[in-house]
Each structure stands twice: as structure tokens, then as C-alpha cells.
Amino acid sequence: LPADPRHTAKPGRIRRLPGLDGLxxxxxxxxxxxxxxxxxxxGGFLGVDVFFVLSGFLITALLVREYGHNGRISLKKFWQRRARRILPAAATVLVVCTAVAGILGGDAAVNLPPQFLGSLFFVNNWVQISEAHSYFADTTPQIFMHYWSLAIEEQFYVLWPLLFLGAILLARRLGVRSPATQMRWPAALATVIGIASLIAMIVLFNPDDDPSRVYFGTDTHAFGLVTGVVLALIVTAPSDLWPDSFPVMVRPRITKMLGWTLAPVAFIALVAMIIFLPDTAPFTYRGGLFVASLLTAGVILSVVRERGPVPVLLQWRPFRYLGERSFSLYLWHWPVVVFLLQELQDGPKGQETGVPDWGVGLIAVAVSLVLSELSYRYVETPFRRRGYRGVLDGLGEAKRMLPVPAAALTLTLLAGVALGDSPEHSELEEQLSSISKSQDMQNQAPPPAAGAADPGLPAGQDITAIGDSVMLASAPSLYQRFPGITVDAETSRHYTAGAGVIDTMLADGSLGEYVVLGFGTNGQAFDGQLDQIMAQLGPDHKAVLVVPYGHQDPIPTAAQQVIDYAHAHRNVYLAPWCSMISDHPEDLYDDGVHPNDEGGPVYADAVAAGLRAAKAGTQDAAVSCAL
Structure with a gap:
């Protein structure tokens, strides 16, 4: 069939689409x-889902063209190409960053062996699920946490070619001879897998729990990849009879109209989701990620058809530059920011001698760009073009490259030492675990003997404190300051889980008259959620909201939310933790959020201030949080 020479692809190959680099x-x-x-x-986390759709599309388009050209697919060569493309850069970052973590020490060096091995064998996502790590709120930085998405893609690269071939062989056994008709079978299979994955995410997502399980899971997050698969099976020519790998099957006028109407709408909608969609919103896991995947597929289709403004925008050179180096940039950026946060902020976040978060971010951008450029030029590109043997032969022939093996051996040895010396838990994690184990025993202790009490404060047995890991870290000080208090605090807890605790305590009659709610570290309350909690408590209970402290997202917005809410409701009182601890950043752990042994009493003082206001029935309108 005749085709535009610009759109002619080599037999068995796909046409170059520069707009995809821009995407x-x-x-x-x-x-x-x-x-x-x-x-x-x-919503910047949606960038990973864009990568998923792109990967599913490109890999499947290559499989379709190879099958159309040869009548078969060489799985060995397919997996070899994937290994050449991914393993060198991924392994380089693993070894270098493990060695650096061992040299620097601190929290970055915590729990390295499962991170390293899980990433090396591309099961990082399942390792993190098994260890109950949170992508959205974790007390210790995992320097290879971002390898979860690479693990899902690699698992896809192993499984999908097998499923693709299986569907094709089944179609052939049933007498289907037309390549175009045969492609309907893997398309149907992919559609079923995608629907099942979406349903699994919706069903397994629990708004009361951290969403990391459904986010990390291959089973629950595969729909983005298969969205790209289905698109490729629809638009890719399964035979060399089509010189263009992506021939236009509809009238050019219709293609042009869609390029100028629906394509810009899809692109704008995708950008809007990236700007506004929160990572903790229930909608994100009840269809939001799937909607983003569908919009990405629409943008890819516009690039394939090369009609309208979207393909032109995506071919802008800065976008393409980042896209060409996106793999190395993604690999390097997260360890870089973890190391910089630890080393440049010499103490807690917010300390005057430390570099502010935005400063760390700017430095991290610059360092990541430099490292990604070096990785792209000297690791990615040589291995992709010449293969392992070609690169090794080149090293052997070039005497000036002899230091490279020596440096590689040194880094490998340092990485091995770091893995052997890596502590299993950070200091903060060990402290929180110890406090958590003693919490039930403290709550079940007999009421304290009557003694001198502060007349401005309620009795301890009338106080119930429910909160997240910041409250948990302060629990010993709360027990000491308010004998008889009940504290129910857990790590990675959001308001949603707190509401469930309130329901349970109301049912068994254990909820005190004064209820202290310490949340915000893991996200602000959803729309209307504070009203729902106040309705739960009813007129027989007085609520004290702790104003959270911490410079990293989402704590500042969560702090302002509780301040605004209290100012609008006369029966809600504030514990000024934010303003009180901001003058004593040395009383926090290095994460700048959780109180250490000296910070716990400050937290108790803040709670006491809120309880004093609640007992007097007078709000302190001066409470603020300068974050």
C-alpha cells in the first residue's frame, strides 16, 4: 500500500515517533x-503511569511488527534487547548508591539488603509490600523505593510476550489465518487483564489504610501497561504490506479533526490531573489512575497520527531532551534527593543552619541532570548500541579506559561492605516500635491514685488521644503529663483511620470526654471529614486538634486546615504543637517531624495548652503555624 515516505518504517520495525520522547x-x-x-x-506521581502506558504501547508494537515480518517472535532476542536497555543503567545506580549510602551512613544506609536484592531481581514492589513500606508516608527513606515501577515493567516484559504468543498460537490452532484478525486475540486477553487489574485496585483499596499496597502491586497496577498494549494492537500494522507501521485506517479529514479537538482535550485533562490529583484521594484508586492511563493513550494516538498541536508541542527540544534521558534521570533522582536531605540539612528540617527544602530540591535537580547525562552517554547508549560484548571489547582495546574496571571493582566492594553493615531499622523506627509495644500496657494500667492536679486541666482518665506516628513518639510524655490518659497512636495513620478508632471507642464506652486528635503528617482531612468526626463525637465530647509541624508536603496544608477549621467552629480547640516546636527544631529527629526525647515534653505541653482551652471553653485565636 502507498505511504508517505516520511512514515515508512523498516520491515519488522516501527516508525520513529519523536513526540513520544517529549511525552x-x-x-x-x-x-x-x-x-x-x-x-x-x-499529581506528579502520575508520570509513572504515563511511562507504563508508553512501555505497553511500544513493546507491543514491536512484537506485532516482528511477528508480521517473520511469522514468529524470538523471545531470546527480545529479552536480550530489554536487558541491554535496562540492566546496565539500573545496576550502575544500584551499586554506586549502595556504596555511597554505606560511606555516608545514617538513615539512608538502613535496610539496604532487601532493597538492593529486590531491585536487582526486579521484585522491588513485592518486597516493599511484604515489608509494609509506604510510598506516601514513611519514617525512613528507602533509597531504592522508586525501583518499584521498574520492577512492574520488567515483570511485564517477561510475561506479556509469552501471553501474546500464547494468544496468537491459540488463534492459529482455531484456524484464524489473517494476521489482523489474529491480533484481536491478544487484544481481548489484554482487555480482560486490564479490567481485572482495575477491579482488583478498586476492591482492595481501603480508604482507612495506606494505599501503598494497591499502588505497588503488579496485580492492581497493571492496567496502565495493558492500556498501551490494547492501543498498540489497534493501530499497529501486523504485516509488511503496510510500509507505515501505524497506517491511518480512517479518512484523513477525520484524523485531522480529532487531532485538533479530542487530542488537545486529552492532553489538557492529563496535565490537569498531574497538577491537581492528590495521591491520597480515594478517587485516585477508584478509577483516577485508569482515567490518566486512558488520557495518556489518547495523547499517544495523537502523536502517532501527527495531526494537531499536541505532537508539535511534544517535539519541543527541551521535552525531547528530558525524554531521551528519562530512564537515567528517573533512576538517579530519588537517591540523590535522599542523600541531599540527609547531608545538607545538618539537623532537623527548619533549622536555621540547614538548607531549606526548596534549596535541596534545586540542588537535587542540578545533580540529577548531570548524573543522568553521564549515565546516558557512558552507560545507557554504549550498551544499547554495542551490547555487552561490544562494550567489554572496547574497554579491553582502549588503554585509557583501564581505570574503569578498577573503579567498578572498588564500588562493588564498597557496596558489599555497605550491605553487610546495613542496620535493619533506623533509630526512629526502633523508638516507635518500642513505644507501640508498650502502648496497650500503659492504657490498661490501673487509674492513678488521687493527688494534686492542675485545676485548669481535665483528669487524665477523661482524656483520649488518637493520632499518628508523631503522637506515638510523644506517648511516653503524654502518659507522664496526664496520668490515666488513653493513647491510641500508630504510624502512617490518616484521619480516616482515626474515625474508625472513634467509632470503636464510642461503641465500648471507652472514649473520654476530651478527645485529642493528632493527625496531618500523612495528609490533610478529606473534604467534609472533620465535620463527620465532629458529628461522631457529638455534644458530649470536646475535640482538641493538634496543629501538625513539618516542612515537607502535605504537612503545611494540613496545619492550615485545622487552624482554619477551629476558627470556624467554636467547639473545636487547638494544641499549638507547630508554633511551640518551631522554636526548638533540635528537639526533633533528623526527619524534622517526629519529636525525640526532648521533643516529647514539648508535644505534651502543646496538648496541655489545647486541653486548658477546651476545659475553659475559650479558644486561643492567636494559634498559628508559620510553615
């Missing part, structure tokens, strides 16, 4: 901004 560039930029300047781009 990769936008996706990786979104992820970097999300990790470096979280509050500036709440």
Missing part, C-alpha cells in the same frame, strides 16, 4: 517535581 520528558519532569517540590505538583 516521556513531561512524565519524568512531573515525577521529579513531585518528589523534589511535592506541594507544587500533587
Amino acid at each position: 516521556r520528558g513531561i512524565a519524568v519532569a512531573a515525577v521529579l517535581i513531585y518528589h523534589f517540590f511535592g506541594s507544587a505538583l500533587p
Whole structure:
């Protein structure tokens, strides 16, 4: 069939689509901004889902063209190409960053062996699920946490070619001879897998729990990949009879109209989701990620058809530059920011001698760009073009390259030492675990003997404190300051889980008259959620909201939320933790959020101030939080 020479692909290959590099560039930029300047781009995590759709599309298009050209697919060569593309850069980052973590020590060196091995064998996502790590609120930085998405993609690269071939062989056994008709079978299979994955995410998502399980899971997060698969099976020519790998099957006028109407709408909608969709919103896991995947597929289709303004925008050189280096940039950026946060902020966040978060973010951007450029030029590109043997032969022939093996051996030895010396838990994690184990015993202790009490404060047995890991870290001080108090605090807890605790205590009659709610570390309350909690408590209980402290997203917005809520409701009182601890950043752990042994009494003082106001029935309108 005749085709535009510009759109002619080599037999068995696909046409070069420069706009897809631009889409990769936008996706990786979104992820970097999300990790470096979280509050500036709440939905930046969707960049990973854009990568998923792109991967599913490109890999499947290559499989379709190879099958159409050869009548078969060489799985060995397919997996070899994937290994050449991914393993060198991924392994380089693993070894270098493990060695650096061992040298620097601190929290970055915690729990390295399962991170390293899980990433090396591309099961990082399942390792994190098994260890109950949170992508959205964790007390210790995992320097290879971002390898979860690479693990899902690699698992896809192993399984999908087998499923694709299985569907094709089944179609052939049933007498289907037309390549175009045969493609309907893997398309149907992929559709079923995608629907099942979406349903699994919706069913397994529990708004009362951290969403990391459904986010990390291959089973629950595969729909983005298969969205790209289905698109490729629809638009890719399964035979060399079509010189263009992506022939237009409808009238050019219709293609042009769609390029100027629906394609811009899909692109704008995707960008809007990246800007506004929160990572903790229930909608995100009840269809939001799938909607983003569908919008990405629409943008890819516009790039394939090369009609309208979207393909032109995506071919802008800065976008393409980032896209071409997106893999290395993604690999390097997260360890870089973890190391910089630990080393540049010499003490808690907010300390005057430390570098502010935005400063760390800017430095991280610069360092990541340099490292990704070096990785792209000297690791990715040589292995992709020449293969392992070609690169090794080149090293052997070039005497000036002899230091490279020596450096590689040194880094490998340092990484091995770091893995052997890596502590299993950080100091903060060990402290929180110890407090958590003693919490039930403290709550079940007999009421204290009557003694001198502060007349301005309620009795301890009339106080119930429910909160997250910040309250848990302060629990010993709360027990000491308010004998008889009940404290129910857990790590990674959101308001949603707190509401469930209130229901349970109301049912068994254990909820005190004064209820202290210490949340915000893991996200602000959803719309209307504070009203629902107040309705739960009813007129017989008085609520004290702890104003959270911490410079990283989402704590500042959560702090302002409780301040605004209390100012609008006369029966809600504030514990000024934010303003009281901001003058004593040395009383926090290095994460700048959780109180240490000296910070616990400050937290108790803040709670006491809120309880004093609640007992007097007088709000302190001067409570603020300068974050």
C-alpha cells in the first residue's frame, strides 16, 4: 500500500515517533517535581503511569511488527534487547548508591539488603509490600523505593510476550489465518487483564489504610501497561504490506479533526490531573489512575497520527531532551534527593543552619541532570548500541579506559561492605516500635491514685488521644503529663483511620470526654471529614486538634486546615504543637517531624495548652503555624 515516505518504517520495525520522547520528558519532569517540590505538583506521581502506558504501547508494537515480518517472535532476542536497555543503567545506580549510602551512613544506609536484592531481581514492589513500606508516608527513606515501577515493567516484559504468543498460537490452532484478525486475540486477553487489574485496585483499596499496597502491586497496577498494549494492537500494522507501521485506517479529514479537538482535550485533562490529583484521594484508586492511563493513550494516538498541536508541542527540544534521558534521570533522582536531605540539612528540617527544602530540591535537580547525562552517554547508549560484548571489547582495546574496571571493582566492594553493615531499622523506627509495644500496657494500667492536679486541666482518665506516628513518639510524655490518659497512636495513620478508632471507642464506652486528635503528617482531612468526626463525637465530647509541624508536603496544608477549621467552629480547640516546636527544631529527629526525647515534653505541653482551652471553653485565636 502507498505511504508517505516520511512514515515508512523498516520491515519488522516501527516508525520513529519523536513526540513520544517529549511525552516521556513531561512524565519524568512531573515525577521529579513531585518528589523534589511535592506541594507544587500533587499529581506528579502520575508520570509513572504515563511511562507504563508508553512501555505497553511500544513493546507491543514491536512484537506485532516482528511477528508480521517473520511469522514468529524470538523471545531470546527480545529479552536480550530489554536487558541491554535496562540492566546496565539500573545496576550502575544500584551499586554506586549502595556504596555511597554505606560511606555516608545514617538513615539512608538502613535496610539496604532487601532493597538492593529486590531491585536487582526486579521484585522491588513485592518486597516493599511484604515489608509494609509506604510510598506516601514513611519514617525512613528507602533509597531504592522508586525501583518499584521498574520492577512492574520488567515483570511485564517477561510475561506479556509469552501471553501474546500464547494468544496468537491459540488463534492459529482455531484456524484464524489473517494476521489482523489474529491480533484481536491478544487484544481481548489484554482487555480482560486490564479490567481485572482495575477491579482488583478498586476492591482492595481501603480508604482507612495506606494505599501503598494497591499502588505497588503488579496485580492492581497493571492496567496502565495493558492500556498501551490494547492501543498498540489497534493501530499497529501486523504485516509488511503496510510500509507505515501505524497506517491511518480512517479518512484523513477525520484524523485531522480529532487531532485538533479530542487530542488537545486529552492532553489538557492529563496535565490537569498531574497538577491537581492528590495521591491520597480515594478517587485516585477508584478509577483516577485508569482515567490518566486512558488520557495518556489518547495523547499517544495523537502523536502517532501527527495531526494537531499536541505532537508539535511534544517535539519541543527541551521535552525531547528530558525524554531521551528519562530512564537515567528517573533512576538517579530519588537517591540523590535522599542523600541531599540527609547531608545538607545538618539537623532537623527548619533549622536555621540547614538548607531549606526548596534549596535541596534545586540542588537535587542540578545533580540529577548531570548524573543522568553521564549515565546516558557512558552507560545507557554504549550498551544499547554495542551490547555487552561490544562494550567489554572496547574497554579491553582502549588503554585509557583501564581505570574503569578498577573503579567498578572498588564500588562493588564498597557496596558489599555497605550491605553487610546495613542496620535493619533506623533509630526512629526502633523508638516507635518500642513505644507501640508498650502502648496497650500503659492504657490498661490501673487509674492513678488521687493527688494534686492542675485545676485548669481535665483528669487524665477523661482524656483520649488518637493520632499518628508523631503522637506515638510523644506517648511516653503524654502518659507522664496526664496520668490515666488513653493513647491510641500508630504510624502512617490518616484521619480516616482515626474515625474508625472513634467509632470503636464510642461503641465500648471507652472514649473520654476530651478527645485529642493528632493527625496531618500523612495528609490533610478529606473534604467534609472533620465535620463527620465532629458529628461522631457529638455534644458530649470536646475535640482538641493538634496543629501538625513539618516542612515537607502535605504537612503545611494540613496545619492550615485545622487552624482554619477551629476558627470556624467554636467547639473545636487547638494544641499549638507547630508554633511551640518551631522554636526548638533540635528537639526533633533528623526527619524534622517526629519529636525525640526532648521533643516529647514539648508535644505534651502543646496538648496541655489545647486541653486548658477546651476545659475553659475559650479558644486561643492567636494559634498559628508559620510553615
